[in-house]
Amino acid sequence: MRILHILDHGLPLQSGYTFRTRAILSAQMRRGHRVAAITGPRQRALGVPFETVDGIDFHRTPPVNTLPAPLGELREIATYARRIDQVVQEFRPDVLHAHSPVLDALAALKVARARRIPLMYEIRAFWEDAAVGNGTGTEGSWKYRLTRAAETFAVRRADAVAVICDGLRRDLIARGIAGDKIMVSPNGVDLTLFGAPAPADPGLATELGLLGAETIGFIGSFYDYEGLDTLIAAMPALVAARPAARLVMVGGGPMEEALRAQAAASSAAHAIRFVGRVPHGDVEKYYGLIDLLVYPRKHMRLTDLVTPLKPLEAMAQRRLVAASDVGGHRELIRDGETGTLFAPDDPAALARAVAGVFVDRSDWDARRARARAFVETERDWATNVARYDGVYQNITDAAAMKPSWSRSRFHRA
Structure with missing residues (x-):
């Protein structure tokens, strides 16, 4: 299966986010999947449209000029969606796998709907709560509420949802998301x-x-x-x-x-x-x-x-x-x-x-x-990464049943 991972940032930057990504993608490649990744404007990759790091192919998105919220975020989504669409035409994935924050999912949704490619959205933390934890946001503020609404919007429209723990799953179910749409892909390590x-x-x-x-x-x-x-x-x-x-x-x-x-x-x-x-x-x-x-x-x-x-x-x-x-x-x-x-x-x-x-x-x-x-x-990626395969197969099978799938999948949006 050909899988395109849509990320906020990735290697060679070093963080818990990039290490989890490396573990997932490396394990998927060992399972025989064809895997690539694309990183968003916040990677700030200047003049580097593509590179291979630790054996993983990364497509890059150029940075965008900042604007006040939410205009800046809307510009990021539009820029990222255009770049994802370019990579989709080249890589021709069977499935898009977007990882939080929600800006990545919103950009991926635009392409997924235009190209009729199934989308999994994986949430590692709710962006609004991460902002509170980092001291850059306030719980209950207009930005907090808007971000939470965007998260719920993306989850409802994705074909499948993955979360890293039961706490996130319970929160989404409380929002009215069907439990059988959500898989738990717990944090793990590459042993x-x-x-x-x-x-x-x-x-x-x-x-x-x-x-x-x-x-x-x-x-x-x-x-x-x-x-x-x-x-x-x-x-x-x-x-x-x-x-x-x-x-x-x-x-x-x-x-x-x-x-x-x-x-x-x-x-x-x-x-x-x-x-x-x-x-x-x-x-x-x-x-x-x-x-x-x-x-x-x-x-x-x-x-x-x-x-x-x-x-x-x-x-x-x-x-x-x-x-x-x-x-x-x-x-x-x-x-x-x-x-x-x-x-x-x-x-x-x-x-x-x-x-x-x-x-x-x-x-x-x-x-x-x-x-x-x-x-x-319980937490070795060599075995845990297999959890994705059944979900990928289910959403690609469901997408193949939709009208005009084969004709429209890679038309110019």
């Missing part, structure tokens, strides 16, 4: 990229002052919804209970300056290390130094509905994980079995939970093994 965990690098440990430390850490993007301020606020109590505790923060993002200032003012400042952003190839070194990865996401609509990718990557590398008890984490972590859950937005609860992990190490190896087994059996 071909995660073998034996990296050994600790003694030179790097010495450089960071971590020799003999009980090391906790976070590796990822520093967004407000990640709750990293709660993690830093927990450090004085944690160090009081476990004097050897040290926190390593790897990454960067909008909250970095505020978090560094918070850490510098903390009584536990001596126990907190900021590494900054590191090349993707070096990330494993830092995983190898950290005893316990901590994910303290705040309690809000976004984190209750959406499952993150980073805890799965840590579990795939046989790392211990602790996370706030929000809906997205509960779909990934079984408290006391594959990881530890603690009350969100509560530095004292975080400190107690993390200290408890270091009090008793007798279950560490078994917990790591259970976490890895969970990823292997």
